[in-house]
Structures are given as structure tokens and as C-alpha cells.
Amino acid sequence: TQLLEQSPQFLSIQEGENLTVYCNSSSVFSSLQWYRQEPGEGPVLLVTVVTGGEVKKLKRLTFQFGDARKDSSLHITAAQPGDTGLYLCAGAPPPSNTGKLIFGQGTTLQVKP
Amino acid sequence: DTGVSQDPRHKITKRGQNVTFRCDPISEHNRLYWYRQTLGQGPEFLTYFQNEAQLEKSRLLSDRFSAERPKGSFSTLEIQRTEQGDSAMYLCASSPPYNEQFFGPGTRLTVL
Numbered sequence: 001t002q003l004l005e006q007s008p009q010f011l012s013i014q015e016g017e018n019l020t021v022y023c024n025s026s027s028v029f030s031s032l033q034w035y036r037q038e039p040g041e042g043p044v045l046l047v048t049v050v051t052g053g054e055v056k057k058l059k060r061l062t063f064q065f066g067d068a069r070k071d072s073s074l075h076i077t078a079a080q081p082g083d084t085g086l087y088l089c090a091g092a093p094p095p096s097n098t099g100k101l102i103f104g105q106g107t108t109l110q111v112k113p
Numbered sequence: 114d115t116g117v118s119q120d121p122r123h124k125i126t127k128r129g130q131n132v133t134f135r136c137d138p139i140s141e142h143n144r145l146y147w148y149r150q151t152l153g154q155g156p157e158f159l160t161y162f163q164n165e166a167q168l169e170k171s172r173l174l175s176d177r178f179s180a181e182r183p184k185g186s187f188s189t190l191e192i193q194r195t196e197q198g199d200s201a202m203y204l205c206a207s208s209p210p211y212n213e214q215f216f217g218p219g220t221r222l223t224v225l
Contacts, residue, residue: 042204042206042217042218090155098161098169100158102158103155103157104155106154
């Protein structure tokens with residue numbers, strides 16, 4: 001069974017602070033995706049990382065895929081209240097014929113003004 | 114709007130009743146997925162279609178659950194004889210033939 005462990009599960013910070021969310025597994029994934037979900041809505045895709053060691057930036061968000069493709073991180077610089085939400089990592093375990101995603105349990109982020 | 118749509122957004126039912134949810138994927142996507150998400154957890158995979166063929170079902174999908182995608186476009190998920198443990202958010206996602214999945218807004222089911 002391929003599991004994705006996210007940490008921390010909850011994070012409450014002040015506006016302007018930086019934070020990092022981690023997504024770890026003992027298994028290799030073909031790719032990892034990060035989603036953001038607001039209450040009562042479906043997850044919204046933020047980024048997909050495919051290559052080991054890959055770094056992608058999306059404005060104040062930086063995503064990294066581990067060299068061994070077993071872990072990933074999301075770093076937010078100068079967090080804003082609009083960043084509040086549930087952040088989910090999801091992996092497509094190889095072989096990825098179906099594209100079925102395994103999700104972490106999520107990190108709930110609260111950014112206080 | 115070319116996103117994934119789901120109907121209804123909310124459903125409240127009594128235990129023992131049957132419910133059916135609908136998902137309309139992004140039109141050019143041939144893959145369609147159903148997931149279930151309970152409070153405080155990430156989504157869990159239920160089933161997957163490629164065009165009209167149902168190619169994988171999770172063990173979470175008991176005999177009371179059935180999903181169809183008759184013409185390879187929209188899909189339905191039916192739950193028969195609902196139980197309180199079925200209360201959850203049911204999410205639909207679609208994708209082209211690689212791994213980026215795009216999710217609908219979900220159907221929130223409450224079984225009383």
C-alpha cells in the first residue's frame with residue numbers, strides 16, 4: 001500500500017510569515033500533484049511535478065519534488081489570508097495506467113490577518 | 114464553463130433510501146474518476162472509467178454502490194439503501210490520458 005504522509009496536519013500563522021508543508025512516502029511515485037481545497041468545494045489543481053529534483057514556482061508558492069520521487073514540499077512565502085485552505089498532495093503510483101490518485105490526509109492552513 | 118460539474122451539490126436523505134449523483138466531465142476528457150472524502154481526510158479513490166468502460170473499482174465500493182458512464186460522457190453514481198456511514202463528499206474528476214485530474218465541486222451527502 002502506497003501512503004502519502006503530510007505534515008503538519010494543521011498550521012495557523014500570521015499574515016506575512018513563511019511556511020513549508022511536507023508530503024512523504026516510502027514509495028516512488030510517477031508524479032505528484034498539489035491541490036488546494038476550500039470548504040464545500042472540490043480540490044483545485046495547483047501544480048504537477050514529474051521529474052526528480054524538479055522545482056516549480058507559482059507566484060509565492062514553490063513546489064519541489066524529491067530526487068528519489070518519494071517526497072515533495074510546498075513552500076509559501078509571505079502568506080496571505082487568501083492562502084487559507086486545505087492543501088493536499090496526491091500521487092500517481094507507477095505503473096500509472098489508470099491515473100488513480102493516492103491522496104495525503106491534507107494540511108489545513110489558516111493565515112490570520 | 115468548461116469545468117467538471119456535479120449535481121446535486123447537496124443531498125440529504127434518510128437511511129435506507131437510494132440516491133443518485135451525476136457528473137459531467139470536461140468534454141474532451143476520456144477518463145473519469147469518483148472519489149469519496151470524509152471530514153478531515155483526503156479524497157479516497159472509488160472507481161475509474163476510460164470512455165464507457167469501468168476499469169477499476171476500489172474495495173470501498175460495496176455492492177450497494179454502482180457507477181455507470183453509458184455513452185462515455187456523463188457518469189452517475191448510485192448508492193442503494195444508504196447508511197449513515199455513507200455521509201461524505203462525493204467528488205468526480207476527469208482527465209485526458211495522463212495524470213492531471215480536474216475535480217468538480219462535489220456532492221455533499223448527509224444520511225439521517
